[in-house]
Amino acid sequence: MLAEHAILKPARTIRLRFMPHRHTTLLVAIVALLALRPLLGDAREAGPALFSIAILVVMLVALYNINIDDLIGERGQLLAQGRRRRIIGWVLGAAATVERLAAIFAPSHSLYVAGSISWFLFFSFVTWSELRGVLKQREVTGEVISMSISVYLLLGLTWGLLYIVIFQLHPGAFSFGGTALVTPAQLSNPQPIFPILEYFSLTTLSTIGFGDITPVTLQARYAAVAEGITGQFYLAILVARLVGMQMSQAVTQHSEVENKTP
Numbered sequence: 001m002l003a004e005h006a007i008l009k010p011a012r013t014i015r016l017r018f019m020p021h022r023h024t025t026l027l028v029a030i031v032a033l034l035a036l037r038p039l040l041g042d043a044r045e046a047g048p049a050l051f052s053i054a055i056l057v058v059m060l061v062a063l064y065n066i067n068i069d070d071l072i073g074e075r076g077q078l079l080a081q082g083r084r085r086r087i088i089g090w091v092l093g094a095a096a097t098v099e100r101l102a103a104i105f106a107p108s109h110s111l112y113v114a115g116s117i118s119w120f121l122f123f124s125f126v127t128w129s130e131l132r133g134v135l136k137q138r139e140v141t142g143e144v145i146s147m148s149i150s151v152y153l154l155l156g157l158t159w160g161l162l163y164i165v166i167f168q169l170h171p172g173a174f175s176f177g178g179t180a181l182v183t184p185a186q187l188s189n190p191q192p193i194f195p196i197l198e199y200f201s202l203t204t205l206s207t208i209g210f211g212d213i214t215p216v217t218l219q220a221r222y223a224a225v226a227e228g229i230t231g232q233f234y235l236a237i238l239v240a241r242l243v244g245m246q247m248s249q250a251v252t253q254h255s256e257v258e259n260k261t262p
Contacts (some may be wrong), residue, residue: 001121002060022054022065024148026130029058030153034202037195051194052100055119058095062126063089065133085129093121110151113168120161127154134238140246148238151207159227164194166220173220177212 009079010163033054066089067082082083099115146193174197200213206228215221 002225021143022061022247023150026058026061026065026148027150027153029054029061030150030157031109033058034153034157034198038199049184059093061120062123062130066126066129074171088125089122089129092118092125096122107170113165116161116165116168120132120158122166123154123158123161125249127151127158130154137240138245138248140242144242144245148242152231152234152238155227155230156202157198157225159205160194160198162223163197163220164218165199166223167193167197167215168216170219173215175216201227204228205233 001195021130033051034224036054037051094117096118099111099118103111130147134147134151163174176196196213197249203210207228215224232239
């Protein structure tokens with residue numbers, strides 16, 4: 001009994017310290033994921049392994065956020081929503097993890113396609129959950145800012161995974177400007193092509209559009225247009241939401257000060 005208490009107490013302490021900063025932790029994990037693969041460059045052995053570890057860390061942090069985030073509303077409904085989110089999150093996360101492990105021992109094009117779809121669905125669900133959390137907030141805090149930035153980066157990450165799925169199903173969906181960015185060996189394994197299409201996703205989301213990578217097929221073109229529109233609408237709505245929250249917060253604080261003044 002004492003040994004069990006000694007084990008649970010540090011775990012509970014870590015959880016209590018981590019919980020108030022969980023959204024900042026998720027943001028740091030996403031930034032590290034996006035920066036890790038390009039920094040490793042063409043490291044053929046270390047690159048994919050470290051990237052797999054990084055994406056699993058992001059998955060675990062995201063699942064933790066999904067499990068403990070509460071929405072505003074009736075308690076019974078909140079419990080049902082929380083249970084539903086946990087089931088969906090863990091099922092999608094387990095499917096993506098199984099693909100990562102299976103790809104190590106029995107790599108195949110079909111497995112990579114299924115894995116890319118699993119990761120796309122998982123991060124789509126995480127992005128939606130975080131976005132809903134941002135829209136439900138009533139005060140502007142550091143964690144809300146971190147959550148807002150995380151949603152923006154998750155949009156880029158999720159669309160990057162969508163581009164990988166499109167690329168694997170239609171290898172000619174993107175034109176890489178006649179450069180040797182993509183080799184025939186990369187058509188089956190999505191890991192080497194991921195940083196390239198993620199770069200394209202982020203430039204499309206931010207509407208920078210250097211033009212070095214061009215969507216060719218109808219599906220790729222409409223996916224890119226949808227991402228650009230989503231990025232602009234998100235920034236506009238987010239700024240309006242944060243400003244409105246800040247003004248409402250300032251009015252509330254001013255009213256409280258006036259009520260306390262004799």
